[in-house]
Amino acid sequence: MEDEEPPQLLDVSSPEAGPSNIIDEYDRPKIPLTLLTGYLGAGKSTLLDYILKEEHGYKIAVCMNDFGDTTDIEAKSLTLSNPDSQSTSTEFLSLPNGCLCCSFKDMGIAAIEEMVANAPGGIDWVMVELTGVADPGPIVRSFWANEEMGDLILDGVVCVVDSRNVLKQLAEQRDGGEINECQKQIACSDVILLNKLDLVSSNQMSQVESTIRTINPTLRIHHTTHSRMPLSDLFNLRAFSDPTALTATSATSASGIPTSASIPTPDAQIDAHRHNHAEGEKCDHPSHSHSQSQSHLNGISTVTIPLPPLSQKQYFALNEFLESVLWESKLPDKSPSPEILRSKGYITLEDGREFVLQGVADLFELKELPSKSITSDCEKPQENHQDANELQGGKVVFIGKGVDQLLRDALTKYVGI
Numbered sequence: 001m002e003d004e005e006p007p008q009l010l011d012v013s014s015p016e017a018g019p020s021n022i023i024d025e026y027d028r029p030k031i032p033l034t035l036l037t038g039y040l041g042a043g044k045s046t047l048l049d050y051i052l053k054e055e056h057g058y059k060i061a062v063c064m065n066d067f068g069d070t071t072d073i074e075a076k077s078l079t080l081s082n083p084d085s086q087s088t089s090t091e092f093l094s095l096p097n098g099c100l101c102c103s104f105k106d107m108g109i110a111a112i113e114e115m116v117a118n119a120p121g122g123i124d125w126v127m128v129e130l131t132g133v134a135d136p137g138p139i140v141r142s143f144w145a146n147e148e149m150g151d152l153i154l155d156g157v158v159c160v161v162d163s164r165n166v167l168k169q170l171a172e173q174r175d176g177g178e179i180n181e182c183q184k185q186i187a188c189s190d191v192i193l194l195n196k197l198d199l200v201s202s203n204q205m206s207q208v209e210s211t212i213r214t215i216n217p218t219l220r221i222h223h224t225t226h227s228r229m230p231l232s233d234l235f236n237l238r239a240f241s242d243p244t245a246l247t248a249t250s251a252t253s254a255s256g257i258p259t260s261a262s263i264p265t266p267d268a269q270i271d272a273h274r275h276n277h278a279e280g281e282k283c284d285h286p287s288h289s290h291s292q293s294q295s296h297l298n299g300i301s302t303v304t305i306p307l308p309p310l311s312q313k314q315y316f317a318l319n320e321f322l323e324s325v326l327w328e329s330k331l332p333d334k335s336p337s338p339e340i341l342r343s344k345g346y347i348t349l350e351d352g353r354e355f356v357l358q359g360v361a362d363l364f365e366l367k368e369l370p371s372k373s374i375t376s377d378c379e380k381p382q383e384n385h386q387d388a389n390e391l392q393g394g395k396v397v398f399i400g401k402g403v404d405q406l407l408r409d410a411l412t413k414y415v416g417i
Ligand SMILES: Nc1nc2c(ncn2[C@@H]2O[C@H](COP(=O)(O)OP(=O)(O)OP(=O)(O)O)[C@@H](O)[C@H]2O)c(=O)[nH]1
Pocket: 038, 039, 040, 041, 042, 043, 044, 045, 046, 047, 076, 131, 132, 160, 195, 196, 197, 198, 199, 224, 225, 226, 227
């Protein structure tokens, strides 16, 4: 203890501030990684270009990754490079703000780790851009599953959408009624940029936003033009370890001004669906556009299940329920379960313990939080404290195909709440 030096206060504008912040945030010397997804032409490269040119104090490695797709991404990646350089895809490029970028075709996780380890001067952050047609689910899953072994830690999944075209893209049909890539990208993400704000009216934007929230009510939303947003909202998401990510409902405009007041919270949305009226009775309540969206979206939907503090026995039952639904694709009564793309949850126990549920497809984790972590974590930004205060009791959110009341009923029955 005596050997320990007091922490140094760093000027956040100094280039040294980045790495220290990251280690503080994660309490271990791992390098955070952001996965960047979004449909073709949405503005992903525009975002990377902005990140690479902006002053932020992080040395960033950018990987343009096609993970098996044959799309030629190299030419595009060069738009991010130093304009004086004719470097080819596997070279590091030093940019004026200290960023490094590179492009590998079919780069696996091991290759990214090797690149990070060998980067001259070290790397503070890795951003991996996925191709526009990629389903991010399996990739998110592999990075997350690799976390215990490797040097990288998945910070979160950021999705950019083209607000002008996203409704059309979401409605695209796939053989056999499969969920399309655009839907999967939105379902799997933690932060979304509703980009190309300059090309849509405010009415169109509201429609886009409510549809997106129908698919994934846990998203943090930003309205952007040319993918410009406060970069601090892109880093340190801790989406796979922070329970407050679950209640994130705030949104910012391109100017960075929060607009959450105008946006229904996920619970408010779900509650809106619960209001009763006789069968067949006509109702103009906006919540009923949900059922229309569902059919447009091939049945992709979401359900939020509030949870009271659980007994130990109920907690085990919840674990068994998740194993059955996520591993075996069956409800506990052995009837088929809906296909679940993403699950998140915050669970409290009667004895005061708290757990976070994270799930991507069949992979899930219930992680116990250090006691009092929510109220005593001074490192978190102010808005997260606010979110934490809103966490009264637990909840589980499932996003997937055909996720509905049946799943909610099955869970509450099996867990006994
Ligand atoms: N009007 C307008 N154009 C934009 C905006 N953001 C990006 N663009 C343009 O949209 C086009 C596509 O942007 P990119 O950043 O290449 O999109 P991407 O997601 O990387 O595209 P893919 O590589 O095909 O997946 C480019 O011409 C951008 O300049 C915006 O907010 N408004």
